[in-house]
Structure formats: structure tokens, C-alpha cells
Amino acid sequence: KAGVTQTPRYLIKTRGQQVTLSCSPISGHRSVSWYQQTPGQGLQFLFEYFSETQRNKGNFPGRFSGRQFSNSRSEMNVSTLELGDSALYLCASSLDLGQIYGYTFGSGTRLTVV
Amino acid sequence: DQQVKQNSPSLSVQEGRISILNCDYTNSMFDYFLWYKKYPAEGPTFLISISSIKDKNEDGRFTVFLNKSAKHLSLHIVPSQPGDSAVYFCAANNAGNMLTFGGGTRLMVKP
Numbered sequence: 487k488a489g490v491t492q493t494p495r496y497l498i499k500t501r502g503q504q505v506t507l508s509c510s511p512i513s514g515h516r517s518v519s520w521y522q523q524t525p526g527q528g529l530q531f532l533f534e535y536f537s538e539t540q541r542n543k544g545n546f547p548g549r550f551s552g553r554q555f556s557n558s559r560s561e562m563n564v565s566t567l568e569l570g571d572s573a574l575y576l577c578a579s580s581l582d583l584g585q586i587y588g589y590t591f592g593s594g595t596r597l598t599v600v
Numbered sequence: 601d602q603q604v605k606q607n608s609p610s611l612s613v614q615e616g617r618i619s620i621l622n623c624d625y626t627n628s629m630f631d632y633f634l635w636y637k638k639y640p641a642e643g644p645t646f647l648i649s650i651s652s653i654k655d656k657n658e659d660g661r662f663t664v665f666l667n668k669s670a671k672h673l674s675l676h677i678v679p680s681q682p683g684d685s686a687v688y689f690c691a692a693n694n695a696g697n698m699l700t701f702g703g704g705t706r707l708m709v710k711p
Contacts, residue, residue: 490643517697529644529689529701542698576643583696589634591643 488513490579490592498598504565507595511558511579515590517541518560520552523574523594532575535560536583567599603627604692606702613709619677621705623690626671630692634699635664635675638687647688648675680709 491510499505511518519542520532531544535554552562558579564571574594604625613619621635631652636644650657650664650673657664663676677684687706691699 519697519699521699521701528703529691529699531698531700534697536696542696544698574641578643578697580697589646589697589699591636591645593641593643596641 490577490590492577492592492595494595495593496596498600499567500600501567501569503567504563505567505597506561506563507575507597509560509562509577509592511560512590515579515581516558517580517583518554518558519578520560520562521576521578522546523576529576532562541583569599572597572599602703604690604700604702606690606705608705609703610706610708613680613707615682615709615711616679619680619684619707619709621675621688621690621707623673623702624671625692627692627694627700628671629694630700632693633664633666633673634691634693636689636691638689638704644689682709682711685709
């Protein structure tokens, strides 16, 4: 079966712009989470969605937002981009809340802010 | 405040020998622990996990040990193979599907 699909794979944006990243979970998976990976901070939790509702949020500014659609696909948006937002953004899906052992990551979107 | 720490940023091991990767945590509410392997430009791949009610879990060449009193877990890979060369992350869970990750350890297995 198809894995977690993230688009686009690579993105270059200018400071001050906004960006939208997309994540399609494994078919049947209803929970989607987002992580940011940077060399200095490692992998950090952004937010988690289930049934179109945000269930958990990490310690990130309000410029970072997300949503989940009825088909479980999710998008995250970063507004007013800063150089420090350059990172690999990873999406993970699982069947349900609490199904942490089924957690599967996508290959990520590499965002570069110039 | 890092709740999950991997104090060794890198580890080099000879092929065929044992690789031991360590992870410490501070939050006693964590009740499930996972190890992931990551190659550059790819997402982390799940390797093995352990619940806080166990102290050992084994899957082929991979074994994870949990010492709750010391808040310490380790991943043993025996025997190590060149294909095991990657960055290894430990992660901990206590709520929903949110994982708290360590900073990673780069393992290099030399032929």
C-alpha cells in the first residue's frame, strides 16, 4: 500500500512569504502529525490532527498553522517566513489516536528560506 | 529543557561487532519508547519499540533495553552491518500521538 506522501519534496521561498505543505496519510489512517527537523533543534513536534481537529500543539509561534480535511489529508501553513524556518518538515500518520506503534513518516518537504 | 537526550552524536563500529546506542529521558510520564532510523532526505523509519511495563524487547538483530529507575534506554544491534549506517533517534510518548525525540546518534559501521 502507498506510504505517507508529502508534497512538494523541495521548496525555496523568500523571507516574508508564506508557504503551504501537503501531507496525504496512508489509506485508512486518521491521525496526522507534523514535525520540524533542523540541525540545531533535532525533530520537534508541531501539531497533531485527528478527525479534522487539532489535538495537540507543540511550542511553535502562531505563524505555524495546520488543518485536516475530511479525507484525512492535512496541510500546514507557515506565514511571514523567517530564515530560521528553513528545515525538513515531516508528516506522520497512524490509524488512530494512541496507535503510536503504527506511526509512519513521509519523506518530508525540504523548505529553504532565502 | 530537553526531555529526551542522546548524548553521543556519533558512534563508529566495526562490521560484525555490537553497536550500542543510548538514550536518557527526564519525564517519568513517558510510557512508550521507540527507536527510528533515518537516512538523509528521507523520513524516519520505525525500528523497534518498548512499553514501560517491559524491560526488554527483541526483534532480530535489534534489542531495546529499558531501565525505568535510571530513566535510560539503549538499542543494541548485533551483529552490526554496513547497511545499518544511519542516524538513529530515540523517541518517547505519553500523550496522543505526540513523540518527543532525542537529538540523534550517527552510527557508522565500517566494513
